[in-house]
Amino acid sequence: MSTRIIHGTGVLSGLGDTTTELGLRNVLVITDQNITPQAFYSAATSSLSAAGVAVNVYDGCGIDAHLAEVDELAARVRRDGIDGIIAIGGGSAMCVGKAVAIVATNPPSFRDCAGVASFTNRALKMIMIPTTAGSGAEVSQFTLVKDDENETKFVGGGPLSFPDVAVLDPEVLSGIPPRLAAVSAVDALSHAVEAMFTEFATPLTDGLATTAVSLLFRSAPAAILERNEAACTENLLGSAIANMACGNARLGLAHALSLPLEAQHHLPHGYGVGVLLPHVLAFNAPIAAPKVRQLALAFGVREQERPDEDVLAGVIAAIRSFYDRIDFPQSFAGLLDEPSCLNAVARAAVPGLYGTGSTGNISDASEIASPNIRQARVSDAEDIYRACFSTH
Template identity: 50%
Template sequence: MIANFYMPTRLVHGPGALSRLPELVRANRINRPLVVSDPAIAATPFYGQALAALKEAGCDVATFEECWIDARLSHVDAQAERVRREDRDGIVSIGGGSVMCTGKGIAIVAPNGRSFADMTGVANFSAPALPMIMVPTTAGSGSEVSQFTLVKDETSHRKLVGGGPLSFPQVAILDPVTLETLPARAAAASAVDALTHAVEALFSSLATPLTDALALEAVRLQAGSMRRSILSDDMAARADNLLASAIANIACGNSRLGLAHTLSLPLEARLDLPHAIGVGVLIPRIVAFNAPVAPAKAEKLAVVLGARPGVDLAETVAAIRAALFALFDDIGFPTAFSPEQLPRERLAEMAEAAIPGLYGGAMPDRAVRDSDLIHQPGVRRTSVAQARAIFEQCYG
């Protein structure tokens, strides 16, 4: 297999990094930016200071501050039309994953003149996205360094994934000041989301020694800083968490996301389950599922989590599970689905709906069988029956 690694986004990180926003906007020849955010972030002091600094630098700034929990197709398409109408020349996203996905969707759609719904999949557009500067306000999605974006179609209740090499952000600004007002519950969800990116990258069939090194370092940083970042005012821990989130996405952006994200997708689209809850509850079970075909990676994961590998694989998997559950408990994150979140009578439907995966796989042109395989790049091939069994394991 010929390996490929590509990461063109510039990272500027550390306390005070946000003060460089005007300089970085100018360096990327953005004069008329659309600043994308949400109502909560728009009310913070650091956001107001960032807008004021852009205006003082001579930028003609427009804003869209109405992002919601998920990036919405209606927002993306409408704001892209606005960008074309007002001749905006770049996007500055200041917010969490949904804000950055909204901004990235706008940046893709605006120069390509089609709905985002018509550009899903990998590299399904020809014009480069508008220049983007991303300022994450959660240590979670890692969208600031990703070529892909996830957008919800409110009408069809589908999650749409699109992007490609032409839609990497130019700059990611990682400043721990942006985490100061983040509620602990949201911080925990974001951090677990980032952790799943690193673990999924590790257990991918497309992983390389380079992505493995990044994934393991991301987990090590997260395991060492997540509690202090969320449960105290430790700015150094917050800086580590932000950097780890970006590192995790650089890893999974090159080795791709696997079974946890694939199985979570229908839960999010059809049951409105929050993304972090979906992937976070699944990931300990996915590690156990993948470990028999990647035992050496399971041992390395145990070490960076601070767990002691066992004398055999079963003990190592148990140690990983215990370490993850202890971390989740400490930060107030759930370790199981409730029957209300994932109704048992819909398990078969969810397993079958996962077949296309994240990257454009097709459903069979006949009735689905238990032996049908789910499209995903994890190290272990997975059937519909196995997916259903994994869902069963996710109750308390």
């Protein structure tokens, strides 16, 4: 990855200089209306103005990045001669920012930029400032965009869309509601765990992933519940490191199976992947025992002398106790009504997160397109969904 990471308490106050060092003079700040009243937001925009940078603002981000929103903003960027994007917010605002940066130089629509490395021009320069410790989008080449018209979500990105700078300042985490912070932390944890169970995982990405798991497992509860500054710093770094792992090793079945629930049933991303995660881990474990043991060490599970099943049980218990501590749900029950046909949800998951799977002639034997280490069919996916709706 080519993203420069600046981290530490108070580093956001240097945003103006960071921006001019990139040669930017006329930026679009992409954010949401929960962020704009915050003191750190005023400090960031003041720093830009003091450095002579013209500041244009879009504060309309909500949940998810939306295709029409992205294409409209990219047209505005081209029309107004904007030379860089600064995204301040959670995963949604950063996904909008990155998608706009991509379409600004690869017009006219993000629809044509779907998939891995499917566009030819370097994205507009961009600075990402995460205000949650979660998505890790600030260090990721990928962005996730929702097509409301077709009720789908799809990924786009490649080496030409790494953010130029990620600014990790734990001070911005202080105003986040605990529920949002918990969902964000579970998304980050899922990135690290999923990255270990793909066909692209390497010792390098496993090293990043296990480091992220240890940091998040140790620091997230104190960061969320006590807003402890040292814990917030570790949490922000943990979420970035988790995405450095999955940005290279990609994501597995939890992200692939969450997608139709997010696109068609409006389930927030973190809830989808978090509830799926232990079930997907159990699905992968029979062919990945050494990886489960490696993960157990990262969680501090001391059952290395025990049989494989006990190690897996220890890891799942660690994840479930982590969820309890931060008040994160263990099941989809209570989050959304169980769809009348889980088979249809499973079939909708076949094209996969990266859009590489088939879209026609789908049967129960069709494979879910995913670099997940164990190939899942529609029938496997249906079983996993059913387990996720169980309250036992």
